[in-house]
Amino acid sequence: MTVRRLFLLVIIAIFVSLACGNGVTREAVAQPPPEMAKFFGFGQPKVEPTTWWEAYRSGQAAKAEKMILPLESDNSNDDLPLLLLSSGSICLSLGDYRETARCLQPAVGSLEGELGSLAVAEQVLSSESGRLYRGFPHERVLAHTYLGLAYMQQNKLTEARVEFAKAAEEDKGTKPEYQDDFAPAHFLDGLRALRAKDYQYARVSFRKVVELQPEFALGWYSLSRASLLDGDESEAEDAWNKFESLAKPPGLFAKDGSTPCAIFMVDVGWGPERVKDEYTEEFGKWKEPDYPESKVLLTSVGGQPVEATKMADTYFQASTTGGFMEDVKKKVVSAGVKGLISSLIPSTKKLLKSNVDTRAWSIAPGEIRFAVVPVPAQPTTVELKTYDKKGKELPRDYQMLYYIVGRPYEEAQLIYTRILPDANNRESR
Amino acid sequence: MTFSRKSDRWWIAVLAGALVSMAMAGCAPKIVPKRSLTPPPVAYCHDAVGHISGNKPWILGGNCCCTPTKERFAGYQQEGTVPGIMTYEEFLQLFKDKGIITDLDIEYRGCNCRDAQYGPHVVFGGHCMVTPTPGTKVFEDVTAGKRIDTK
Numbered sequence: 001m002t003v004r005r006l007f008l009l010v011i012i013a014i015f016v017s018l019a020c021g022n023g024v025t026r027e028a029v030a031q032p033p034p035e036m037a038k039f040f041g042f043g044q045p046k047v048e049p050t051t052w053w054e055a056y057r058s059g060q061a062a063k064a065e066k067m068i069l070p071l072e073s074d075n076s077n078d079d080l081p082l083l084l085l086s087s088g089s090i091c092l093s094l095g096d097y098r099e100t101a102r103c104l105q106p107a108v109g110s111l112e113g114e115l116g117s118l119a120v121a122e123q124v125l126s127s128e129s130g131r132l133y134r135g136f137p138h139e140r141v142l143a144h145t146y147l148g149l150a151y152m153q154q155n156k157l158t159e160a161r162v163e164f165a166k167a168a169e170e171d172k173g174t175k176p177e178y179q180d181d182f183a184p185a186h187f188l189d190g191l192r193a194l195r196a197k198d199y200q201y202a203r204v205s206f207r208k209v210v211e212l213q214p215e216f217a218l219g220w221y222s223l224s225r226a227s228l229l230d231g232d233e234s235e236a237e238d239a240w241n242k243f244e245s246l247a248k249p250p251g252l253f254a255k256d257g258s259t260p261c262a263i264f265m266v267d268v269g270w271g272p273e274r275v276k277d278e279y280t281e282e283f284g285k286w287k288e289p290d291y292p293e294s295k296v297l298l299t300s301v302g303g304q305p306v307e308a309t310k311m312a313d314t315y316f317q318a319s320t321t322g323g324f325m326e327d328v329k330k331k332v333v334s335a336g337v338k339g340l341i342s343s344l345i346p347s348t349k350k351l352l353k354s355n356v357d358t359r360a361w362s363i364a365p366g367e368i369r370f371a372v373v374p375v376p377a378q379p380t381t382v383e384l385k386t387y388d389k390k391g392k393e394l395p396r397d398y399q400m401l402y403y404i405v406g407r408p409y410e411e412a413q414l415i416y417t418r419i420l421p422d423a424n425n426r427e428s429r
Numbered sequence: 430m431t432f433s434r435k436s437d438r439w440w441i442a443v444l445a446g447a448l449v450s451m452a453m454a455g456c457a458p459k460i461v462p463k464r465s466l467t468p469p470p471v472a473y474c475h476d477a478v479g480h481i482s483g484n485k486p487w488i489l490g491g492n493c494c495c496t497p498t499k500e501r502f503a504g505y506q507q508e509g510t511v512p513g514i515m516t517y518e519e520f521l522q523l524f525k526d527k528g529i530i531t532d533l534d535i536e537y538r539g540c541n542c543r544d545a546q547y548g549p550h551v552v553f554g555g556h557c558m559v560t561p562t563p564g565t566k567v568f569e570d571v572t573a574g575k576r577i578d579t580k
Contacts (some may be wrong), residue, residue, distance in 0.1 A: 005443070095562030097539030153562070154539035155532075214532045262563075301466055379478050379572070381466050402468040402577070403568045405478050413477065 003086040037410050041219070048364040056363050057270075059420040061093045072103075080371070081110035082133040085143060085361045092146060093267075093418035101152040108143045108166075112133040115159060125281045137321035140170040145185045149265070149416065152188065157196045164189035171321065183212045183219075184265075184368045191263065192223055194410040199230035210239075216309055217246035218370055225257050225409050235363045239250060249304055252374050253409075260377040260406030265406045267418045268293045268386070269366030272315040274358040284319045284356045287367045292394055293419060302403070305385075306370035365418070375406030387421060399423045454533065464578060472574025475553050476532065476560040485510040487551055494551065494558050494571070496532040497521060521550045524558075531558045542569050 002396045041364075049055035049063065056064035066085050082108035091099035111134055112268075148163030167185035190205030206223035213219055224239035238426050253259045269291035295306040371391065374383060382404045386397040397419050408412065454508045474481040475494040485491020486505060493510075496503050502520055505511040507548035511520060521533075530547050542550040542557040550571045561568035570576050 004525065005439075009443075083501050086509075094543070095541045095567065096543050097541075097562070097564035099543070101539075150539065156535070156538075172537070255489060375477075379468075379471055381468060383466075400466070401564050403471065403478050403572045404563060413563055 027114035048168075053363065056090055056420075059364065059422040061090050061418075061420065065090045065094065071424075072415070078132045079359065080133070081107050081135060082359055082361060084110070085135070085139065086363050088143070088146060089232075089261045089361075089363050090415065093420065094415070097150040097153040101147060102153070102168065104143050104147040104150065104329070106338055108140065108147060109353045111140050112170075133359055136318060136360065137170060137172055138317040139364070141167050141182050141185065141317065141321070142172060142314065142361070142364055143275075145182065145188065148185065148192075151190055152192050152195075153414065153416070156194075157192055160192050161189065162235075162376070164192070173320050175320070181320075182214055182312060182317060183209050183216070184370075187219065187311065187370065188414075189220070190226065190267075191414060194222075194229075195224060197228050202226035202231055202237070203232075208240075213311060215246060216311060217248070217310065218299075219244050219408070220246065221253065221372065224255070227337060229258065229410060248307060252304065252306070257409050259374050259410055261372050261412050262375045262404050263408055263409075263412050263414045264298055264308060264373060264382075264384075265295050265414060265416045266369040266371070266384070267365035267367070267416075268296060268369060269419070271319045271360065271362045271366060273362050274360040276356045276358065286315060289362075291366055291388040292388045293367075294389045295386050295391075296369055296371075296419070297387070298373045299383045299385075300372050300373055300406075301383075305376055306373045307372050308368050308369035310367050312368040314366055314368075361427045372409065372412070375404050377406050379403040379405055384417065386418075395424050396421050432449065436531065468569070469573040469575070469577065471572055473571060477563050480504065480570055483508055483510065483567050486520075488520075488527070488529065491573075496558075496560065497524060498533070530556065532560050532565050534559075542566060542571070543567070 029216065049060060049067075052064040052067035055061075055067055066137035068083060068090065071077070072087060072196055077083070084103045088100050088103035088107060091097075091103060108321065110132070115300075144163045144167035148160045151160035151163060164185050167182060168180045171180045171185075173179040173181060173183045186205045186208040190202045190209065193199070193202035193205060203223060203226045206219060206226055209216065209219040210223055220239045220243035222420065224236050224243055227233075227239060240255050247253075253261070270289040272283045272286040272289055276289045297305040298308060299305040302423050375382065379402070382401045384397075384399040384401065384409070386394045388394060401415070401417070404415065405413070436495060451469065451484055471478055471481065473487070473492050473494050474484050476496050480493060480495050480501070484493035486497065487494045488497075489511065491510065492504075497520060500518055502511070502517045507512070524531060528547075529551060530544075532538050537544060537547065537557070537559050539562070540557070540559055541546070542548045542555060542559055542563045544557060547557040550561065550567065551558045552571050561571045566577075
């Protein structure tokens with residue numbers, strides 16, 4: 001080998017080591033540079049967001065909050081209820097329950113308030129996308145549930161109870177089996193009742209949870225605890241046995257509830273989008289969202305991983321509450337009235353448009369998951385990891401939560417976390 | 430231009446390899462080390478991490494930011510971290526005099542010290558001693574008593 005070739009080989013070796021080395025440690029987490037993210041098919045190119053929606057979808061919750069705030073001051077904006085719902089989502093992911101309640105309270109008021117006759121006329125005559133946003137049934141259920149969560153975390157247990165009850169009331173499914181089938185509202189209400197030491201009420205709530213989700217292990221564990229605290233050892237034993245048969249992994253908790261733990265509520269992915277139906281383009285339908293997260297694992301340092309199990313799917317909720325037939329009914333009424341007016345006053349024909357309303361609370365999560373994780377009774381680190389359908393870890397979602405303290409189940413902290421991209425960069429949250 | 434000589438083709442191959450390596454070096458995923466699984470020690474106790482016995486109340490120059498309930502005050506008295514002659518009402522007055530809000534101020538609970546008027550947390554020079562929300566950066570920074578690097 002000549003000296004020249006040897007020299008060139010050394011240069012190439014240096015470049016290759018720079019490419020692959022870069023101070024890698026075994027615990028390193030890869031982050032793709034923006035310009036190559038699409039090429040390698042992972043991560044998202046980092047483009048500076050120009051709207052609050054883009055900011056939130058890219059994981060910059062604090063930035064999204066700053067951008068959406070000025071929009072909320074315009075009371076004449078027909079999208080105001082939707083902006084408030086979205087603001088509620090943003091504040092929730094920033095751990096600000098007070099602001100979450102401040103946003104969601106007027107939002108649910110607008111979504112459910114009675115309209116005056118003038119407003120009704122405007123709703124019938126105006127373009128669908130130009131009307132005051134009244135939301136969809138599943139959005140009202142979600143809004144009440146999150147408002148209940150916000151109150152519960154502020155220890156306003158009576159207000160929380162009211163909201164969870166309203167969530168159940170608003171859950172009007174298209175079929176009997178879809179009515180009042182939103183398990184998270186019942187589960188959170190049960191946790192609230194445990195905190196309030198109303199064990200009988202807690203048992204009712206958890207019984208509803210296991211009725212809706214019989215394979216949900218945490219539901220059975222909750223029922224077991226509530227029953228034992230309420231003095232019913234028989235139901236406690238039955239529920240405990242069911243929990244042990246479903247728990248993955250089993251054997252992490254003591255039957256007497258003495259194992260200190262923390263409860264995690266994990267919101268994953270994105271809510272369904274509203275699109276025009278492909279046949280007539282006159283009606284709206286729900287489009288199932290696309291996101292990579294398929295599995296969520298939580299691990300306390302020194303402990304075993306616990307999966308956060310899916311308790312609700314917002315696309316399913318959207319598709320089974322109101323939906324297409326409601327749309328048809330509204331359209332028929334509106335089209336009928338518009339048709340009559342334009343036949344009497346032909347010049348109004350162009351004004352009485354009927355654009356399909358494709359607005360929706362799409363930054364709401366696609367899934368709501370829960371897990372109870374054994375955590376020691378002193379400050380401990382808990383890792384959160386997500387995986388795609390093929391079982392590959394998604395580094396962008398990784399979270400490391402410090403100083404989590406375990407307590408007996410009925411006193412356990414409920415820790416809410418939103419899976420957002422670029423989770424390592426906590427400053428943006 | 431032809432590259433009939435073996436040595437020319439060898440040069441081309443080497444140059445191409447060098448260029449690809451340079452491109453990979455510039456475009457290779459940057460490996461970002463995770464932060465340590467062991468956080469900084471707890472510098473300030475509060476309701477969400479539990480009271481550390483012996484910690485003096487923050488309002489009296491200590492490191493305890495627990496909500497000043499009657500039970501907590503009784504605990505301070507037992508630990509000897511508040512003056513013996515002080516009453517609970519006098520203790521609460523200290524917070525009012527400094528304009529400090531706590532979880533006892535119901536309307537501010539759950540604000541995670543993000544309120545524009547009272548935030549940030551007293552640990553960082555603000556007027557908010559509301560219990561921070563577990564799982565958030567505010568919570569970690571307050572507990573550690575300093576801004577923790579997130580990367």
